Ligand SMILES: Nc1nc2c(c(=O)[nH]1)N[C@H]1C(S)=C(S)[C@@H](COP(=O)(O)O)O[C@H]1N2
């Protein structure tokens with residue numbers, strides 16, 4: 001096989017796989033949105049990836065980690081496709097068989113997802129079949145072409161266009177296959193975006209009024225300093241962390257919550273039943289355990305929901321139960337201490353976020369919000385199941401990856417102003433930031449510039465102990481480089497530790513530090 005046949009076979013392989021993948025996406029969009037071959041394989045990779053890989057993906061790509069994964073899968077698939085084309089040219093049927101095998105991998109990935117529907121295998125079957133048929137026929141055409149003609153002696157500029165009709169037909173078919181594949185993929189994506197039934201229901205939804213509205217935000221709680229995180233994080237700026245490659249699309253009419261396990265009275269709650277229950281509104285600051293010192297995986301919102309303790313009271317947990325394992329529609333699980341769900345804090349089944357139904361990516365229609373605990377042990381989005389159990393009998397998603405089974409939020413503070421690494425003009429300016437230890441509360445923040453003794457910052461009033469609090473300190477900035485640190489003191493008198501710890505296994509510690517250049 002000469003070099004140009006090899007190249008053409010590789011191109012044929014790529015075109016065939018693009019065709020298959022595109023038709024697979026289109027089939028998924030039409031019949032089984034959660035089962036796109038891409039998404040299913042991506043989801044399996046996320047599940048089987050070792051914890052360190054997931055953590056480095058989060059720290060490397062942040063909330064774009066899923067896009068990065070999809071791009072990586074696409075690149076690997078294209079390389080594999082080229083190799084399959086060459087294999088098919090060497091050994092007839094082998095490339096086609098391996099295309100079929102890729103389809104089978106897609107089927108297995110799709111049907112083993114916890115949210116797989118009856119049509120879950122369909123997109124990968126279509127993808128595998130289309131790619132196998134196309135690769136066979138395209139590679140056959142590639143091989144039947146006459147060898148490359150000698151360069152045209154008449155002159156340059158006339159040799160590049162394939163003049164031989166077989167050649168033209170090969171390029172036309174290969175190009176058409178790739179084009180149809182891309183068009184199908186684009187069409188599928190548009191179809192998914194346009195016909196998101198759950199999204200339409202969400203837009204039309206009117207939230208019930210709370211029987212207990214959130215207390216008014218105290219005067220002065222919002223410092224209004226440019227560059228300081230707003231006291232309440234807008235929904236579209238709220239950090240998003242989860243293992244869901246495709247945001248689950250749940251039609252509330254089909255949603256239900258099963259409450260079971262070590263209880264006297266297991267029951268199932270429907271969406272209509274939930275909406276009739278009294279709703280409370282409260283502010284709570286969510287934090288991700290993966291948040292580094294100084295990081296932004298934290299946000300504060302006004303949540304609307306029904307207290308989980310009421311549901312648990314109805315179910316009547318056994319005396320020896322000590323944990324609730326919550327499960328989302330896509331299989332994620334969190335282990336929450338039973339105490340945190342039955343004491344008087346605002347642990348809720350939330351349906352509203354900042355006055356709107358939960359955004360799809362933040363758990364529509366129902367998620368958990370438990371003040372005081374990191375998200376991975378409490379904030380289950382798209383929640384469909386609460387199993388009352390024991391820490392020694394069940395293990396949640398991240399705990400199996402080595403994270404702590406219980407995740408109380410650690411005392412922390414962050415400098416937002418001046419921005420790290422920035423230059424500021426000399427003179428009177430301000431140092432400002434946020435501090436938090438949800439459900440405990442912050443009583444003071446201290447700042448040290450260039451290692452000088454700690455100075456008390458002015459603490460704005462907190463909305464509640466469950467929310468972060470803003471602070472600021474006037475600062476006369478002298479020219480030169482400066483090093484600013486901060487530390488918080490909790491309402492119980494704990495001083496934020498200087499000891500540096502990474503996020504794993506139970507949350508980062510250490511003082512935030514910002515270097516600024518004053519000119
Ligand atoms: N279903 C589901 N819920 C989940 C997760 C997840 O991966 N899947 N991640 C949790 C983690 S680690 C955090 S920090 C919070 C983040 O919530 P947010 O994306 O609304 O900010 O959701 C929690 N709930």
Ligand SMILES: [Mo]
Nearest residue numbers: 288289375376
């Ligand atoms: Mo998290």
